Amino acid sequence: MDRILVGLKRVIDYNVRVQVKSDGTGVETDGVKMSINPFDEIALEEALRIKERGEANEVIAVSIGTSEAQQQLRTGLAMGADRAILVTADGYLDPLSVSRIFLSLAEKENAGLVMLGKQAIDGDNSQIAQMLAALWGRPQATFASGVTLDGDTARVVREIDAGLETVEVDLPAVISVDLRLNEPRYVKLPDIMKAKKKPLDEVALADLGIEAGPEVKELSYAPPEARQRGVMVEDVAGLVAALKDKGLA
Amino acid sequence: MxxxxxxxxxxxxxxxxxxxxxxxxxxxxxxxxxxxxxxxxxxxxxxxxxxxxxxxxxxxxxxxxxxxxxxxxxxxxxxxxxxxxxxxxxxxxxxxxxxxxxxxxxxxxxxxxxxxxxxxxxxxxxxxxxxxxxxxxxxxxxxxxxxxxxxxxxxxxxxxxxxxxxxxASADVALPTHTRFVGLESGASDRPDLQTATSVVSGGRALGSEEDFDLIYKLADALNAGVGASRAAVDAGYCPNDMQVGQTGKIIAPDLYIAIGISGAIQHMTGIKDAGTIVAINKDEEAPIFEVADIGLVADLFKVVPELTSALS
Structure with a gap:
C-alpha cells in the first residue's frame, strides 16, 4: 500500500473540565488547553507502525479547521507522519461535510487506508469513518482494537457490545480505532525540531469544491443536571440498611 | 405527520x-x-x-x-x-x-x-x-x-x-462483498447483560488484579447483577473490554449501581449518570465519585466487599 491518511482533530484536552458558557452558545475555549483527539493519536500511532513494518510508504496527517490546528499537525509530524494537510475552514463543520473532505483527499492521494479515531471527545458523534465509507463505497471497520494487513486485505478486530468481532476487509478501507489498539509514542525534542522541516500544506475548503450540509443546527448548550451528593455510611451494616430503606436489598 | x-x-x-x-x-x-x-x-x-x-x-x-x-x-x-x-x-x-x-x-x-x-x-x-x-x-x-x-x-x-x-419488504439493491465477517469472540456469561441489568456492580483499578476482581463477580452474583468496570480496570487487564462503562464504553442506567474502587473520572461518570441509586465504596474519601454517590462508604474494599456479599447473599 502506498499511502495512509490519518485524521487529527484539534479538541479540548482530555483532562480539562469542560464548562458551558453562561449564554448557552457553546463551551468555554478561551485559554483552555487544546490537544489532538486522543483516539486520533492512536490512529496515527497505528499508521506509523504499519509504515514501520514496511506495509505502507507514506503517512499523511490531515486536519480541518483554523490555522491553529497547525499545532496538532506539527505534533503529528513529530510523532512520525511524513507530511500534513490542513484544510482551512472557519467555524463549525458538520460531519457529512467533514466526510466529503476526507473523501476528496482519499481520492486525490490514492489512499490505501484512512484511519480515524472512533469518536472525537468534543462532539462525541462517532460518524466520520462510517460516513466516509458510505460516500467512498469502501469497507468500514469501526472501533478497532487489532489491525493486521495481508496484501490487499486487512483483518480488523472490533470492540463491540457483544465482545470482540473480527472482520476482513478489502483495501482501500476506512478504519476507526478504539482505545486499546496501541499506546501512542511520546514525542522527543529532536523529533519536534525535525517536524518543523516537514511539509505542511494548506488547502482552502472552498478550493475542494465541497458542498456543505444539510446541517444539524445547534440551538443551545446547557450544563447537565447535577446529581446531588447523598449520604455517607460508616460500615457494611449501615450500607445494607440504606439499601433496604430504598427497597434495593 | x-x-x-x-x-x-x-x-x-x-x-x-x-x-x-x-x-x-x-x-x-x-x-x-x-x-x-x-x-x-x-x-x-x-x-x-x-x-x-x-x-x-x-x-x-x-x-x-x-x-x-x-x-x-x-x-x-x-x-x-x-x-x-x-x-x-x-x-x-x-x-x-x-x-x-x-x-x-x-x-x-x-x-x-x-x-x-x-x-x-x-x-x-x-x-x-x-x-x-x-x-x-x-x-x-x-x-x-x-x-x-x-x-x-x-x-x-x-x-x-x-x-x-x-x-x-423488498430492498432490491446490490450489496458489496468487500467486508466479510470472520468471527465473534463473545464475552457472554450467565450473568445479566450489563446494558439491561437492573443492578450493576463495577470494579476499578483498586481491585489490583484479575484474581481479586473475583470479589466483584461474587457480589454481583449475590445481587443477580451485571458486572461492569472502569477503563483503568480494563486497561490493566483485570476484565474484558466489553465490561467498560463510560464515555467510550457502555452507557447504562440500572436501578442500582455499585462502584467499587472507582475514583469517578468524568469519563466514567457519563456512563452512569442515569442510574437510579449510585453506591460508592472507596478508601479515598476525596474520590470524586462521592460527589455524586447516593450512598458512600469510605473503607478498604478487600474488607467490606466480602462482608457486603455475605450480608446480601
Missing amino acids: AKVLIVAEHDGKTLNPSTAKCVACAASIDGAEIDIVVLAAAVGDIAAQAAEIAGVSRVLTVERAENEYPISAILAPQIAALAGDHTHVFGPSTTFGKDLMPHVAALLGVNQVSDIMSVESSHSFKRPVYAGNAIVTVEVAEGSVVVATVRVASYQAAAGGNSAAVEA
Whole structure:
C-alpha cells in the first residue's frame, strides 16, 4: 500500500473540565488547553507502525479547521507522519461535510487506508469513518482494537457490545480505532525540531469544491443536571440498611 | 405527520432490548407512526418479538442470506432503500447502531443526530456532548429526513402485548462483498447483560488484579447483577473490554449501581449518570465519585466487599 491518511482533530484536552458558557452558545475555549483527539493519536500511532513494518510508504496527517490546528499537525509530524494537510475552514463543520473532505483527499492521494479515531471527545458523534465509507463505497471497520494487513486485505478486530468481532476487509478501507489498539509514542525534542522541516500544506475548503450540509443546527448548550451528593455510611451494616430503606436489598 | 422507521438490533435469534427503547423514544414524537425493520438471514422469531412491542404499526422484514451478520456496508443500502416515505430513521446508540446509522445517513445525503436523550419536537432533540458535561439542543431542518441514534440509557423499553402486522419488504439493491465477517469472540456469561441489568456492580483499578476482581463477580452474583468496570480496570487487564462503562464504553442506567474502587473520572461518570441509586465504596474519601454517590462508604474494599456479599447473599 502506498499511502495512509490519518485524521487529527484539534479538541479540548482530555483532562480539562469542560464548562458551558453562561449564554448557552457553546463551551468555554478561551485559554483552555487544546490537544489532538486522543483516539486520533492512536490512529496515527497505528499508521506509523504499519509504515514501520514496511506495509505502507507514506503517512499523511490531515486536519480541518483554523490555522491553529497547525499545532496538532506539527505534533503529528513529530510523532512520525511524513507530511500534513490542513484544510482551512472557519467555524463549525458538520460531519457529512467533514466526510466529503476526507473523501476528496482519499481520492486525490490514492489512499490505501484512512484511519480515524472512533469518536472525537468534543462532539462525541462517532460518524466520520462510517460516513466516509458510505460516500467512498469502501469497507468500514469501526472501533478497532487489532489491525493486521495481508496484501490487499486487512483483518480488523472490533470492540463491540457483544465482545470482540473480527472482520476482513478489502483495501482501500476506512478504519476507526478504539482505545486499546496501541499506546501512542511520546514525542522527543529532536523529533519536534525535525517536524518543523516537514511539509505542511494548506488547502482552502472552498478550493475542494465541497458542498456543505444539510446541517444539524445547534440551538443551545446547557450544563447537565447535577446529581446531588447523598449520604455517607460508616460500615457494611449501615450500607445494607440504606439499601433496604430504598427497597434495593 | 411523523413516520418513524426503527432498525431492529438482534443476534440472529433474539431481538435486543435496545429496539424497544428506540420505540419508546419514537413514541415521544407527537402522533408518530412507528415501523420496525428486521434485516436477518431468518427473520421469523425476531419479527414476532418486534411485533409484540406496544406502539408499533408494522414490522417490515428483509430475509436475505447476506444479512446473517450485522455488517453496515450490507445493511445500510437496504435500510436507505426502505426509508421511503419515513420522516425519521432511528437505531440504538449501541455499537451496532453507532456503526450503522451514520452510514445510512450518508447514503441518504443527510447528517445524523447521535445519542438522542430527549425529543423536544419532531425535528429537535437534546443530546450529550463533551462526555456529558454539556447537553446541546439540536435541530434538523424541516423537510429533511431525521437519521438518528437513540441513547438507550435515557429510555425505558416500550411495553409488550402488541401484535403488529408483519410484512415482507423488498430492498432490491446490490450489496458489496468487500467486508466479510470472520468471527465473534463473545464475552457472554450467565450473568445479566450489563446494558439491561437492573443492578450493576463495577470494579476499578483498586481491585489490583484479575484474581481479586473475583470479589466483584461474587457480589454481583449475590445481587443477580451485571458486572461492569472502569477503563483503568480494563486497561490493566483485570476484565474484558466489553465490561467498560463510560464515555467510550457502555452507557447504562440500572436501578442500582455499585462502584467499587472507582475514583469517578468524568469519563466514567457519563456512563452512569442515569442510574437510579449510585453506591460508592472507596478508601479515598476525596474520590470524586462521592460527589455524586447516593450512598458512600469510605473503607478498604478487600474488607467490606466480602462482608457486603455475605450480608446480601
